[in-house]
Amino acid sequence: MMSATDPETDIIQELFAPLTLGATGAYGLQDDVAFVKDATSGIIITQDQVIEGTHFYPNDPLDMIAKRLVRRNLSDMIAKGGQPSAAFLSLAWPKSRPKSEMYRFANGLGEDLKELCGGIPLLGGDTSTTQGPLVASLTLLGTPSAPSGEPILRSGAQVGDVIVVTGVIGDAYMARMVREGIFRGTFLQDCIEFGMAPYPPAIEIAHLIGRYANASLDVSDGLLIDALRLARASNIRIDLQLDLIPISKEAEDFPDFDYLDRVDRNIMLATGGDDYQPLMAMTQESFEAFQKQAKAFDVSVTIIGQCVEGNGLALTFDNKPVDMPLSLGWESL
């Protein structure tokens, strides 16, 4: 645990203690544990890491990497209908990195906890040094907003449900490809930053998911593989209409896609991952209510498929069957 009674831990008091926002159960990051009082409605818990060399490059700005870490977790929390309530940070910090970089990391973390997570406190965690690459693990606690009082799982989709996604799919993939020099297209700096730390939808969407979705998960490894996971967990088949996948104007106009037909382009965007958008199954009626209410938060919602009897995933484009691509997305350990 973080502790601040030694000179060595002044840095924790300086950089991380402000992120507790004075929450009682954090004890100012000066004790050995944190305390979450009275969680009658239960606690949803997500835990995800970012690892230098695996999830980011050594020279990436660490405020953006901290944000990537928050958003990876926030994306899971929102997709499960959870309202974030507190965070824990476990940090293996390379001895060779200067304090200024830890400052930048803490800054990015604090900004996202404030602006995207609804102002939740950092309650605790652990900071140690490492001789290897930076490893940061965030634990996010949240409160279920579903009437059941439980998280929305992957396994609740029903035959007859529509498959729904928020926002657009593929922008994070494009930004990554530009950044890695694989695509020639020029991208604005904020698009590059977006590629490092894509935005999940507004946290208010969690309430709508809790209320309307039968099943949900976030698109992190690729729309197709995540759709397959939902189908498998729910024992249904998803008929996915590739032509309906919402893509950005930037993707429509992207010069590197000129040599591709629209089917291949959409498959590329739907297997790139890092979208951080919830992929949901719900009734048609629920969709209409969801879409209407999501407008208030500037969140677009699109039907991209149907749940039918069977299992696995089937793809069409303009109602014509499309062969399954070799890779459906990232299949991480």
Next chain:
Amino acid sequence: MMSATDPETDIIQELFAPLTLGATGAYGLQDDVAFVKDATSGIIITQDQVIEGTHFYPNDPLDMIAKRLVRRNLSDMIAKGGQPSAAFLSLAWPKSRPKSEMYRFANGLGEDLKELCGGIPLLGGDTSTTQGPLVASLTLLGTPSAPSGEPILRSGAQVGDVIVVTGVIGDAYMARMVREGIFRGTFLQDCIEFGMAPYPPAIEIAHLIGRYANASLDVSDGLLIDALRLARASNIRIDLQLDLIPISKEAEDFPDFDYLDRVDRNIMLATGGDDYQPLMAMTQESFEAFQKQAKAFDVSVTIIGQCVEGNGLALTFDNKPVDMPLSLGWESL
């Protein structure tokens, strides 16, 4: 989050899913979050890491390192009067390490969750690969046993309280020194293993701490530095009697200590760290009840000092003042 719908994640299903013990909120490690239902009494949360190269050697057997990880956290939980209820594992796994080592790690983890933590489930976490050293972070949830319904903090010690420690102090230090070749003494293999993963006291002790201690923390960085932390947090001074520190028969007979006087020997043992024994402040009456009830769990309890007006730490041996040593223990980031 761990997920098991892809071939790549079969290893998680094989090695870690059994550790959920079928707990509902783990969803078989096949969803994106975990769920803790109805925690009216509140949840104590600890989070601690083990990092290859910082906390252990590359060739250390990984079952012992998993145990070290559990015990680091369990030691905090017990010292705060918390009864462990669930665990989360965040694992950055080196690509170069074979599956057999992950099996060994999972095995050690499972054994300790079962045998030392009272059979608690692994509820979730995250596993990714790294090109660097192994980093594992464990999050332990627990239920407070104190009548207040809250954890026992560092800050509750009162003038007049006695300072109490369980078990013996310094064995982990000796085992480490022998292992590193700094001490010549021959140690049995199980002592070496003890050095890698020292035992906290039985979890039943958490109930006694919750009931009787005014302040408590675990001795992890060294008895002296941890005593100083308790004193500072409580705004009292601790008069610590070095001659009263409980040490093992092995320490008494240890050939490498022959050249030291008893004062210096006890200072060495009291600054070595990794003892995983709770260091507590309580009234004399509470001590008597505590000691009596701890006997049922084969746990010895020793008074080693007093809380008085003032601040900081003062040392004596056989009632004679002793100068403060240069280092009081590990001062970790």
